[in-house]
Amino acid sequence: MIRIAANQLSPTMADLAANVEMSTTAVRRSVSAGARLVVMPELVLSGYMFASAEEARSLAVTPQHPVFAAWAQAVAEVDGVVVAGFAELGDDGLVYDSAVVVDGSGVLAVYRKAHLWDRERLVFTAGDAEPPVVETPVGRIGVLVCYDLEFPEMTRSLALRGADVIVVPTNWPLESPPAGEHVPEVVIAMAAAHVNHVALVCCDRSGPERGQKWNQGTCVIDQQGWILAATADRNGTAVADLDVSVSRDKSTADTEYGDAFGDRRPELYGAVTDPKDPDDALAAAK
Amino acid sequence: MIRIAANQLSPTMADLAANVEMSTTAVRRSVSAGARLVVMPELVLSGYMFASAEEARSLAVTPQHPVFAAWAQAVAEVDGVVVAGFAELGDDGLVYDSAVVVDGSGVLAVYRKAHLWDRERLVFTAGDAEPPVVETPVGRIGVLVCYDLEFPEMTRSLALRGADVIVVPTNWPLESPPAGEHVPEVVIAMAAAHVNHVALVCCDRSGPERGQKWNQGTCVIDQQGWILAATADRNGTAVADLDVSVSRDKSTADTEYGDAFGDRRPELYGAVTDPKDPDDALAAAK
Numbered sequence A, B: 001m002i003r004i005a006a007n008q009l010s011p012t013m014a015d016l017a018a019n020v021e022m023s024t025t026a027v028r029r030s031v032s033a034g035a036r037l038v039v040m041p042e043l044v045l046s047g048y049m050f051a052s053a054e055e056a057r058s059l060a061v062t063p064q065h066p067v068f069a070a071w072a073q074a075v076a077e078v079d080g081v082v083v084a085g086f087a088e089l090g091d092d093g094l095v096y097d098s099a100v101v102v103d104g105s106g107v108l109a110v111y112r113k114a115h116l117w118d119r120e121r122l123v124f125t126a127g128d129a130e131p132p133v134v135e136t137p138v139g140r141i142g143v144l145v146c147y148d149l150e151f152p153e154m155t156r157s158l159a160l161r162g163a164d165v166i167v168v169p170t171n172w173p174l175e176s177p178p179a180g181e182h183v184p185e186v187v188i189a190m191a192a193a194h195v196n197h198v199a200l201v202c203c204d205r206s207g208p209e210r211g212q213k214w215n216q217g218t219c220v221i222d223q224q225g226w227i228l229a230a231t232a233d234r235n236g237t238a239v240a241d242l243d244v245s246v247s248r249d250k251s252t253a254d255t256e257y258g259d260a261f262g263d264r265r266p267e268l269y270g271a272v273t274d275p276k277d278p279d280d281a282l283a284a285a286k
Helices: A016-032 A053-059 A066-076 A118-122 A146-150 A152-160 A184-196 A244-248 A278-285 B016-032 B053-059 B066-076 B118-122 B146-150 B152-160 B184-196 B244-248 B278-285
Strands: A002-007 A037-039 A081-089 A095-103 A106-112 A133-136 A139-143 A165-169 A199-203 A219-221 A227-230 A237-242 B002-007 B037-039 B081-089 B095-103 B106-112 B133-136 B139-143 B165-169 B199-203 B219-221 B227-230 B237-242
Touching (some): A002 A219, A016 A037, A016 A066, A053 A081, A066 A095, A081 A106, A081 A165, A081 A199, A095 A133, A095 A139, A133 B278, A146 A165, A152 A165, A152 B152, A184 A199, A199 A244, A278 B133, B002 B016, B002 B219, B016 B037, B037 B165, B037 B199, B066 B081, B066 B106, B081 B139, B095 B133, B095 B139, B146 B152, B152 B165, B152 B184, B199 B244
Parallel strands (some): A037 A081, B037 B081
Antiparallel strands (some): A002 A237, A081 A095, A133 A139, A199 A219, A227 A237, B133 B139, B219 B227
16 A cells, blocks of 8 residues: 655746746655655646747756756655656757656656647657556556547556556646536546556646646546546645555456456457558458 | 437346347337437347356347348338347357347348456357448447447547447446446446547446346447436436537547547557566566
8 A cells, every 4th residue: 555645736837946846845745744656747847838849948857857866865765756747858859748757766767758739749759669667666657648648558558568557747738528527538547547457646737827727637546447536726636545556456346257458359459559541441341 | 410319228038029029119219219320238139147158049149030120121211220239149150249230221230249248258259350340321330349348449449440439239237436426337438439539329228137237327428528318217218419420530629730540659559469468578678
């Protein structure tokens, strides 16, 4: 059982120094509250509403930036882990919308968002690697960033490769679902948790920024796909205690034979990785 | 725009003649109400709670059974389509948990459930073909049966191959979700509709049968993943008018560049069709 704290922070747009301080304070506060897995939003060090690619580049940092050492120091005392999003200046000179996994020893992994949402492609380069599953002191962490979640292949891939918990730093632009419904991203996260028998943490941001509002949909979801904790508050924190090792059992409760992974039929899923033009596919099927 | 009627029927267990009459009456009633896509539950001609494989075999019929001609006749007058589940006696002598697609001309396609739930494997043989996308008078229909829905590769595959609407005859055993939440299968269906920009119809059954109760979760879901119509009533019908051609537009509303399919990165999804042992995958990633 670990305590998870997902911090729905409101970064100060384009103020790296302020966000370094705010995020480090949030990690310390989460650790003080007993959390060993501390999550923060996408692009927590920069803000999201870039005026230009140049502005994003001016706010990008490398994984050697001292903020990550500060986070590492803060979680070291509980043998914990931080996952958060940041604008990454790559060693190739390109700028990525990345997420970092940090434990007490420092940076364990950096993942570069593979699916860029809308105008993000004008600002960032998309990552070219599959999302990582990282062995950490709190379990095997799979990492996605925001829109990646909307591609069920990504959550499936992480779960198949052994993730105990999928952590998703996000910036979800405000939507208005029908009365009584969750925002779409939460519905997608709940479905992904259920079909993969995997825990999932989505850490959204809060606060308007250059006119943009956010869903403030931060949530911790259990292996049955139900929301354990959430917060709609500006700068709120969703806190839950969760046994992530339950994710390793893919058998279906109350059945004799059901197994979420054992029941898969990968030989029938070829269209997912080798899509055809629909008209060609229909013609061939005749 | 077509009217869809999903009939949450309660078959009479092991009474083929009664279910032939009930289902044909339901098709006629739906057509009278203006529906051109008429959906009925999984195994509507037999019931679900088989005492043995022998009982299932005794209730299985071939696609040449006159009931399908009766349904065809009923929908012919509106150039409509019926999708429903039945226990199929295959020409190979095996028994399948199948779904049939019928239009005014007769049987267009039969799909054999590929993912058998729990003890169904003691009664049925699993299908070995990917689910079909069938050109019909009401659009391109993709077909799944019940538990198939819980494998997001299946909905994805159908949408990639051009389905306008995914139709899922089901028998969902009763569950108790947390207060305010849909049953898990509905959450999964909503997520699948949203991420694939595809319409989806789930037709559950009702009525206790040999002690088993059901979710009665029948619903019609639009291309944004929201529920257009549902019914929790015994023998209720979910009716909705829906433009299924909207499913052919995968661009994301209110964005400049967003496209649910154009944004995919199939080269990163290899684990979905070629899964490795998680421990081997983690070792290789080090």
